[in-house]
Amino acid sequence: MAAYFIATIDVEDSKTFDLYRSLNPSLVEAAGGKYLVKGLPLTALEGDDLRSRFVMIEFASEAALERFYNSPEYAALKPLRQRSAKSSIGYVNTDSATSHRTGYQIPRFGDDVVLEPVTSAMPELGPDDLRIQPTLISLNPVDWKIQAGILAALPFAFPYTPGAEGVGIIEAVGTDVVGFRPGQRVMAFSSLVRGGWFANKVDVSASQCALVPDSIPDEQAAAFNVPLLTAHQAIKLHPGAVKRALVIGASGSVGSIATKLLGHIAESVDAICSPGNADHVAALGGNVVTPQEAAEGRYDFVLDAAGGPIIETAYRSLAKGATLVSIVQPVDEERARSASAQAIRYSAQPDGGQLSDLMARHPDLPAPRVAATLPLAEVNTALHLLKYGRVRGKIFLKP
Template sequence: MQVAQLTKYDKHNLKLEMVAVAPPQIADHEVLVKVTAAGVNPLDNLISRGEIKLLLPYKLPQTAGNEMVGIIEKVGKNVTNFKTGDRIFARLPLAKIGAFAEYVAVDAKALAKVPAYLSDIEAAAVPLTALTIMQAFELMNIQAGKTIFISGGTGGVGAMAVPLAKAKGLRVITNGNALNAERVLKLGADQFLDYKTQDYTQELSGVDYVLDTLGGAETEKQMSVMKKGGRLVSLRGMPNGEFAKRTGLPRWKQLLLGVAGHKYDKLATKYGVHYYFMNVESNGAQLQEVAEIFNQKQIKPSIDTVYPFEQVNEALEKVDRGHSKGKTVLTFSDVK
């Protein structure tokens, strides 16, 4: 079978190599999946650059790709909740990624069944982003009726976060290019701010939760619009000591990240808020909850560009350029 592998960490060259390998063998707790589509994410490029190898030290060569949808072709003897022929999707376990492949062996605990109304391409856009949001909501300890600000909410994360936040009963505010305002408001946003003409630090105050998709100087700006005791989860900031302890990293990494993330902890103290960094993990039960919300709300993921698997490097370049209006997806067959 063909896989797309990372063979060398390189900040200046994101290209993966197409390699022929034997199909994987499954363990008793795993299933063998024929991949039909895979989501392409900024995370894939972060891994290739080696920017997060302190957190995720993959031994190279490593088949790339973090999320996929496909059909189960074989089940391990200890798997009881899935069967051959099931259409499933997953954010692959951190320790065993490899979605950019024609077949993948996956721990059944990472899987969920795809809502019937979603195409494979649409389904491939869901797992990583949706689980990121659900796990961010857990860290925020969200309560219905309160307000969340989703920064830069016109891309793939925002397109997923807005309807999920509404499904959880939150008041949703986001910002971005005004050209996308109508689309985002249709997703359920209660308020949209044009980042070119409206400064959210002047428009907002007393926000309960923030999902920070921007990082950099924007993280402090977002803290400034929050109420005391508010919770900010950053997808683009710096891991800190709290993150290291929460995820069970070794003591030396806890100390290192405690130093690295001190700037953000200091800012959080300044504004009287809580700062969290997260690295989304596989969770089939949580993804099944997402699938049920999708079925109830008939949510349609936003798709930007679709590439055949053979053009994986073009897809990675597309994601790296940014300014997406949704998810970039790879297809492994003539799916719709």
């Protein structure tokens, strides 16, 4: 694969242009470029829009070419050429026109920051990565939290393209990848610091991807990744068997799946949600209770997927030996210990193998409720809805 920088030039001030010409080759060389044609006369056969001299420089990739063209060193030299010659400049990418991505990026954190579309050449594909063309992207509360800077302690790099999960078609596989090939449909939960799903192409570590069975529609494949892994990993933090479980925030994406998974292993699953979601949670197998009805000191596994003051209910409901997992807020480990229990603040980890396994073992998982599906270009509206809309169900973006 290569990209070819092409220029046709009419020199008007040869003294200044010679200065440019004496400096530019070393920049080209340093950027890995190779002159194939260096200012030879161009003979026109038809038309009168060609200039008199021709330059052609080969770069290993479009990214390498753009790095050269946008480098500060070349920016410093450019005015010399622009003052001394008329030029027409462009490039040809033999790696096809599909090697660009338009991603919706933030330049920094902040509630006031909007995502802007930026089109750029794709970087070299990492050896362990898959390059995916998303067909459906699913939003998670973490997307607006990252945008607002709530997770700023993590090592994010800017500009940052958010988006943690979705489904899409593999366009290319890295040299060390096994088990995946172009054309396959995959789902993934990408590590948060990498993100990248709010785009028409995303590179994801193959270890974070799972093949999607044909029977699974895009909505499920896009929206199961984060909630399924979060619910499963949170439940696994409890060392023993779960007899009686309590899910707080049971109507949400994580809470719904946790209610369903706990239904397979626990004798009973009590669930707290707002009254308007009670039917949805009951259909998942949860016994809907109010915070006041949650049994004191009786649950051996409690999931806090809602956050806020309701965690008080969680502490007082812990049985001896119980595990409280909050996926939303810090926990008071000491307080749990004084009730002979443990409390853990947990952040889910991407894991494609675990995702495959869970998808195969749980064909009965509830389809996500679809709150809205918007074009990718309306990502800012989607994030606003997610943060302030109190929507019931998932918000999707379609590239």
